[in-house]
Amino acid sequence: GAVVSQHPSRVICKSGTSVKIECRSLDFQATTMFWYRQFPKQSLMLMATSNEGSKATYEQGVEKDKFLINHASLTLSTLTVTSAHPEDSSFYICSASGTGDLEAFFGQGTRLTVV
Amino acid sequence: KQEVTQIPAALSVPEGENLVLNCSFTDSAIYNLQWFRQDPGKGLTSLLLIQSSQREQTSGRLNASLDKSSGRSTLYIAASQPGDSATYLCAVRVNDMRFGAGTRLTVKP
Numbered sequence: 001g002a003v004v005s006q007h008p009s010r011v012i013c014k015s016g017t018s019v020k021i022e023c024r025s026l027d028f029q030a031t032t033m034f035w036y037r038q039f040p041k042q043s044l045m046l047m048a049t050s051n052e053g054s055k056a057t058y059e060q061g062v063e064k065d066k067f068l069i070n071h072a073s074l075t076l077s078t079l080t081v082t083s084a085h086p087e088d089s090s091f092y093i094c095s096a097s098g099t100g101d102l103e104a105f106f107g108q109g110t111r112l113t114v115v
Numbered sequence: 116k117q118e119v120t121q122i123p124a125a126l127s128v129p130e131g132e133n134l135v136l137n138c139s140f141t142d143s144a145i146y147n148l149q150w151f152r153q154d155p156g157k158g159l160t161s162l163l164l165i166q167s168s169q170r171e172q173t174s175g176r177l178n179a180s181l182d183k184s185s186g187r188s189t190l191y192i193a194a195s196q197p198g199d200s201a202t203y204l205c206a207v208r209v210n211d212m213r214f215g216a217g218t219r220l221t222v223k224p
Contacts, residue, residue: 034212043204043216044159057211093158095212102146104212109158 006107
């Protein structure tokens, strides 16, 4: 299957700072990318859907000014958590799909801890 | 908005048993459905992808079926092993991709 690389895998940051998470499709063009958040013992909750070159569509309850998503190229999307707070600590996972059968490929996830 | 439900939430079986995990979804106009496995603290491993035009997919001891009209999918695991212990997630793709809450499977030696 296709490969999606997510970086970093773990990050610890201080409260009030910003953190950027990268999601790259290594061997295909990702026309659509999804960003998810997963709290302990819970399932993946969709945060936003982004199509290359367009503004992301955020799910209800997700602050677009706090979680900045950029999908400027067909191989890279970034999620920036701005002014992070301890309650933003979570596991963030990206997913990418191209055209065709629309199979989604997932990154390895980023465990964010805000102290 | 698409709602995805998985039952049971948790399942514990002795090694060797065959088992069925269930997934249902409210909007049948899907592009595809995927089953994933997630180990504690880890990312997702894709198990099977079923396109909307397909009825089932098989990989080794795993078989997934899809009945789009009734909004249901099942994941059948044959001859379960302790290494199958994990959380199993189904996800449906429309314009977005949404997950069920998962079934936490424990296979006892």
